[in-house]
Amino acid sequence: MAIKMIATDLDGTLLTSDHRISPKTKKALQRADKMGIKVVPASGRPLPGVLPYLKELNISGHDNYAILFNGGVVQRLTGEKLISNDLSYADLKEFLHYQKLGKVNLHFMTENHYYTMDRNLSIIMAAASALNNMKIRVRDLEQVPEDFHFIKAEFSGPANEIKTFKQNLPEVFFDKWNASSSGISSLGTDTIEVNNLVASKGLAIHQLAHRLGIHENEVVVFGDQGNDLSMFENNNFYKVAMGNAISALKERADFVTKDHDDDGIAYALNKILASQV
Secondary structure, three states: OOOOEEEEOOEOOOEOOOOOOOHHHHHHHHHHHHOOOEEEEEOOOOHHHHHHHHHHOOOOOOOOEEEEHHHOEEEEOOOOEEEEOOEOHHHHHHHHHHHOOOOOEEEEEOOOEEEEOOOOOOHHHHHHHHHOOOEEEEOOHHHOOOOOOEOEEEEEEEHHHHHHHHHHOOHHHHHHOEEEEEEEHHHOEEEEEEEOOOOOHHHHHHHHHHHOOOOHHHEEEEEOOHHHHHHHOOOOOEEEEOOOOOHHHHHHOOEEOOOHHHOHHHHHHHHHHHHHO
């Protein structure tokens, strides 16, 4: 199998439970990079939230890329946007209406800030702000201009409240937007991440690979959560589910590796790249 691109989720996949890249995984990805294989984060995070990890891998510059906000944006690591699928002020107002269906927080993500109308910030919002180097701006709806655009919305809260909230959402919600679930198990929290209907990690990887002249069967993807599902629905990608992945990914995977705290990416890559030396 000739590999030319590796697309990997961050939290629960590339990163250990304490948000580090393990030495073995670092070595495996740097080896791939030296072989000319594009190493591309495919994350729900914004660019400031992924750059420190790429810097650790010594991956930078105009010819390297990141898939961000669950595919809402594709950027060069220098910041230039190649693809952007935004949401509008009208979407914001609808999300605020749906927020009333549960005891959950809601924030809106732009390239540079998180915006929320909630005065009491949740643990997960504060944690996301710190992890992604993004400041939170608290605003009243009257302060938000009608030309406001954002890339992703997140409903967040305790896992049991998110489960109830999701059950209360009508089917039309999932028909109108691309909604997926993810969580931080160590905090006992969960989120529903909402993008433009056409935005997904899987589509963004396809679009970036096409732009770079890379065939889909030359792409390896790694993931663990519901927001990675679109990557695992492409039959041409070589799909690696982490040992800690949800069952929906493992069922679609070509290979199930060890978990993120046991060098899962390194274990899989050492097997995959052995035939490419």
